[in-house]
Amino acid sequence: MQETSFDDLGDTVLYSPTELSTLVLRKRLLPYGLYKFRLNVSMDGEIGIENVTTIMVRIVKSDLVAKIAGGSFVRRKWGINITIDAIDGTYDPDVGESDKSNFTFRWFCRRLCETWPEYNDNFSMILAPFTSNCTYDTLNGADEGGCFKYDGVESAGELNATTGVEIFDTTNWYELDVVEMMVVVTKDDRMQVMRQAINVTLGDPPEIELSCVSNCKAKVNPLYPFTVKSKILKAGLAQYSYIWDIVKASPGVDPYTVPPWDPNVWQRYAKGTGRETADIFLDTGIFTAADVGMRLFMRCRAWRTGRADNYGNGSFP
Incomplete structure (x- = not known):
């Protein structure tokens, strides 16, 4: 294997009088590829007392980060155009969050x-092909709706939509029913899939966005607290009430069909905030070995105080 010397390490510290064994490289410094690092250790003032060790490191592409604004389950008003944003929370960690190119x-x-x-x-x-268990009353002339009739599509499958943000008309759907959008985002040979279920309602529920504050990696570390906060878009001066649920779903199981985790079991781990506040803090110990491999969904319902029937729903992820 041919080796090429790579000398341009920018402001990397190659020699230090206090940390001789430590080499820290800036993130995104090295292009993708295989690298051999060589460390020469010798004793000051002693001739011939030295040793050399090497290590091979391969720099590979990071997984894409993909997120639909609002999370995996939201409620939206019937009779309006709704915007679904799949680009704002999507980025390539290898170039940074602000670079939205080549997706x-x-x-x-x-x-x-x-x-x-x-x-x-x-x-x-x-x-x-897809299968259907739909029971719309088409015998009496009712329209089956179906995927907001976007581009004439009325059945499960791909839409003629290719931008990071799309607008859909809820008047082409039924109130109190649910449609699921799936977005496949790719860049070079990497791909991520994100989904959002939309419950079309009769009222005008508040729009909620959830974001992680701590323990935010793809896999939750049970040894650290887990914190998620909510934000009401266009909240104005209204007062809101909140309630949180946790859904634990096995891989491959539709999370919308899984009942929430019994709050009587887990809310003792939320003593700092409870489950009826805008943000929730879950202490260590809430997750055990039995939860390994499970998918975790945090759901927050919020409504203008006194109008619990017209609640908004946000989820993370």
């Missing part, structure tokens, strides 16, 4: 009474 977006849609078609790994081919 491609593909949008898919289904009603919850339909299954997704079975796709191959890169969603370029349908291996098996």
Whole structure:
């Protein structure tokens, strides 16, 4: 294997009188590839007392970070255009959060009474068609709706939509029903899939966004507290009431079909905030070995005080 010397390490500290064994490289300094680091250790004032050790390190592409604004489950008013933003929270860690270039977006849609078609790994081919358990009253002339009729699509599958932000008309859907959007985002040979279920309501529920404050990596560390905060968009001067739920779903299980975790079991770990505040703090010990591999969904309902029937819903992730 041919080796090429890589000498431009920027402001990296190569020699230090106090930390001879430590080499710290700036993030994003090294391009993707295989590198051999060589450390020469010798004793000052002693000739011939030295040793050399090497280590091989491969720099690989980071996984893309992808998020739809609002989280995995939201409630939106019927009869309006709604905007779904899949680009603001999406980024490539290798270039930074502000660089939104070179992403491609593909949008898919289904009603919850339909299954997704079975796709191959890169969603370029349908291996098996979708199935439907929908029971709309079409015999009496009712319209089945279906995926907001975006681009004429009325069944589960891919839409003709390719931008990071799309607008959908809720008048082409039923009140008190749910549609799920799926966005496949790719960059070079990397791909992430994100989903959001939208409950179309009769009222005008507040829009809620949730964000993680601590213990925010893809895998929650049970040895550290977990904190999530909520934000009401266009809140004005109104007073809001809140309540939090936790959903734990096994891999491959639709989280919308899983009942929330019994709060009587977990809310003792939320003593600092309780479950009826805008933000929630979960102490260590709430997650155990039995939760390894489970998917965790935090859901916050918020409503203008006195109007609990017209609640908004936000989720994380």
